Amino acid sequence: MQNLLLPLRQRLTFRILATTLVGLMLTLSAVGYTLLLSWQLEGGAAAINEAGTMRMRSYKLLSQISLNAPPQALQDELQEFRQTFMLLHKGDPQRPLFLPATPAIQQQLNDVERRWQQEIQRYTEAVLNAQDGSQRQAALSVLRDHIPLFVGNINQLVSAVETELAEKTTWLRLCQTALIFMSLAASVAVLYLLFLWIISPVNRLQQGIALMTQNHLDARVEVDSEDEFGELAKAFNQMADKIQMAQRTLEEKVTEKTAKLRSQNHEISTLYEIGGFLAGPHTIEELSRGFLARIMQRTGADGGTVRILDGDSDNLHLTVHEGISEDITDKEHCMKVNACFCGEATRKGVIVIQDLQALTTPKTYLCKEEGFHGLAVFQITVLDKVIGSFSLHFRDARLLTAEERRLLETLGRNLGAAIENQRLIAKEREYAVSQERNLMAQGLHDSIAQGLNFLNLQVQMLEDSQKRGQFTEVEDIIPLLRAGVQESYEDVRELLLNFRTRLQESDFEAEVQNVLKRFERQTAIQANLEVSGQGAPLGPEQQLQVLFILQEALSNIRKHAQADQVLVSILNERDFMLRVEDNGRGFSAAELAEKGDSHVGLRIMQERAAQMSANLDIQSASGEGTRVILNLMRHERRVA
Template sequence: MSIDQTANARVVTAKVAHSSQHIPMGKRLTFRILSMTAIGLVLTLAAIAYTLLLSWQLEGGGAAINEAGSLRMRSYRLVQVIEHPSSEISATKEVIEFDRVLADLQQGDPRRPLFLPQTDAIRAQMHNVLTTWQSNMRPDLEALMRIGEGEQKQLALKAYLQKLPHFVDDINRLVSLVEVELAEKTTWLRLCQTALIFMSLAASVALLYLLYLWIVGPVARMRAGIAKMSQDELDVRLPIETEDEFGVLAQAFNHMADHVQSVHRTLEDRVSEKTAKLQAQNHEMSTLYEIAGFLAGPHAIEELCRGFLHRIMQRMHADGGTVRILDKHSDNMHITVHEGVPDHMIEQEHCIKKDDCLCGAATQQGVIVVRDFRMLDQQKRYRCAEEGYVSLAVFQILAREQVLGTFSLHFLKERLVTIEERRLLETLGKNLGAAIENQRLIAKEKEFAVSQERNLLAQGLHDSIAQGLNFLNLQVQMLDDALKRSDLSEIADISPLLKAGVQESYEDVRELLLNFRTRLQDSNLEGEMRNVVAKFQRQTGVHTTIDFRGTGAPLAPEQQLQVLFILQEALSNVRKHAQASEVNVVVENERDFSLRVRDNGAGFAMEDVALKGEGHVGLRIMQERAQRLSAQFEIQSESGTGTTIHLRLQRTERLVA
């Protein structure tokens, strides 16, 4: 997805979010679903509560019927208890129990539950039963309980039995009223349960319908619209039938469809535009890679500038160009290379002050682009405009944030430098500056290396040849004096000394020439060191051994050469001073590198070396080479026990080969 498409998608998303925040509460889908659920829940709970109430009332009425029915049995049981008194059953207890049942029927007992339906007829009939019991039946029973056995008791009992059927009828009438009332409540209970069933069915149907109307239908329409969009039917639109969330989504879908249709209409133009930009970027990258690859090569500064200018002019279709290097000491701008610029203009401007032209001003101002010289101040003289150039572009040559110079491009026609081209040329200017700086550093490094080698060569010549020639000069003077005096015996003594001095000087010169001509072949340090040891043994006749140990990585070529020079200098010192018959060379190449050269010669006192200081040129040369390696150099020697030199290069100072 492109940046524009992403931005438009974000705009549509923002519109959807904004619209969803302004939906009225009453029209929100969530509010309607919650309201419908709440109403259904309230109705269901009310119906269930009402059925529970009816069931509770029916249960209490059933218990009341049982208790009222038991009054009839208790009425006849009282007659039996009075007629046939028993110690187990007391008439008084039966009367008290009768009173308790009447009290329960009148007051009710929610814990059981037990209560009479509170209708007018039932309350009136209950009042009649209670009144008859308290005013007629109970006093007669109490009187019977007080009368002893006899005819009077029988007459009283007969009178009670005459009243009893009317009392039982009242009880039966109460029971009948309660039964009728409970039958009606049972009917209501069944009606409520039936209504609850139908209400559940209706609620389920209504819920399914509303879900389809509010959710399933809109989702299906949106899915159908998306399917058509995926089949490239870009003119599809969704109807906005509601103002809820799905209405907002339908509106957003329509906005998205409008955008997609608009993008599709301009897709070809966009593809062409993006393709052109991509081609320009590819061309820019190829130019950058090509010029960067050229600048990375081993070229002289003038060759670097010439190749750079030629490639830049081809890339920018420039008619002319120059590369100027800044002399910071004199603030002069020197033309290093040029192309397509008239020779007389180069002759006049081959060296100018940096403030006298636009190319020099760019060293301080940065990029200078002149689209048309004719639009500038005509009072000021521009050499480029006088030569017929219409446009000019000047860029800095930078290295480590320091301005080394500028390069300029001249155009005979009006030329606009785009932002991308300006960025590319600025980057290439930095690459050219880095390449120039690298070449300068390489030249300085070579100069420094040559200077060091010359210094070491001079020290070697001074230590050997100069001293030998001084000795020969002294012997020649003594020979001249002997010839003047015709002293043949002295001449005979001087002649062998002169011969020996000349031979020693010859050998010193030959050894120095061989040492300074030494080069490593294919970085084979072991082979070259073996050759040096073998040559030393042939020339001196001293038995010499060399032992290589370890499997470490090879040293870098520049470090190998310094190690070889140190070995040569050590063997040269053995030849000149040690008078040894055996020399052992041990090379250990592990993570650290060490070279140990030991002879069994005369040796020397370390105190004498300390007093001599820098006068011992051979040791000083080896120490200087060790310092260039950043290695540790040690000398161990005693008079009559030989000498050992030890060179140790730690792993942290090793260079990668």
């Protein structure tokens, strides 16, 4: 870009181009002139040859006349002379052939042509036109006398042309010699200019760079031109100045960077330590207390509080405090958001006061009365929602840096996320307890309720028979009571076993075997297990739900099926399937519809299947047994 700002005459490229063009023009001129001289020499030589042929043809013409050659041959010879003169006058660029255009040579050519016309051509025609032998001999005699004179004129013409061509040859040699010396001079000039314009500046720059690499930061390059290398030398000197200046201030910058890195490391370690603490299993009070203790230690604060906002009532509740007197905590354990700086921060954002004692406001602040000077209050947020604030109190005036403020704002968001996580965990536990209670309520299903109702009815009948003194009826009722109590006991025992079921190290097949063995011991019904497939194991929660559904299906078989054989099939491929089949009495669709929601066992299996996003299909017919089929599709599986 700097090169574009230079004037045209100062640019190195312009000088090189101009020098090249001048040298090229001189060379082309010299070469062109030598070519012109060569062409003229070639044309003159051809003209000499052509003029020389006229001497031979003159004697040939005389010989033909002496030998009485046919007139037509003599006419042809005369025509050749005319064409030769025409060629010498006009020339022939294609051969090339032309006489030098000097006045003496042209005058000599005119003399030769005039002697030809007045003497040679004239007496030749006289010979051809003679009436008798005497006239012919007289004309032939005159022709013999003039032929030598004509040839002498031709010789003079040839000599003049040769003299002119000799001079041109001398000029050609001089020009070629000059061209050689010009080439040598141009080569020397080009080498000198290259050294002056390019090599010398490059050497100076190279020397400057070598000195800079040897830590001689005061090295500079002499600027002796205004071309590109001059600009490059100026740029090099400017760069050297900046490097030298940077070297002088390097220690300060290193110190500054070191301090900045130390501050950043402090921030990172603080975030890592407090973030690790907030990620632990703590109550909200423990989180707040540990958080406050750590940031007070990091910032050197003398006191601090963590307050949680009640969004419904705009009350700010003091959760934990440190370094604050009991008087303040008693008076400010619950206050409105506009009562102090801690509440105002939840609405306005970060509040940092360097010197509380210098404030002149009509409102009374207890932290000011207690002697604190510095105060900083930050929001506790989660997903851009303010859920509280935390404050830092300093005995001395203190102004937090921008980095400290940014760090504390980040920690406020981390604390908010941790508090929100604990609230969600508490809600999840509450939901889990509610769900377990619901399962327990579902576990007290129709068999236990019907058994207790049956026992209650039998007890009433027993009391009535006793009052009436019908001891025979009493003897009939007592076995029924004993059977009802035993059945209720087995139902409660089975329910307790279901609730106590847990997987040990995710050994799902072994747990299924245990359930079937326990079923066989309780009912004396043969139970077989078939497991196939190479799919991945289900997640623990889904395995547990499958076990619960299996236990409920076996419980229904025990109570209602009147079967003597059960087959449990498990197919574990990309999809998972559990099939429980018995050879009992089965039931019709009408019977199932008649019971409706009163058949709690079936509803429990359906609810458990829904919890794991599986499909439960119950197939049965009267006298044909029952099949309970649980299908869990691949996209709903959870990895163990």
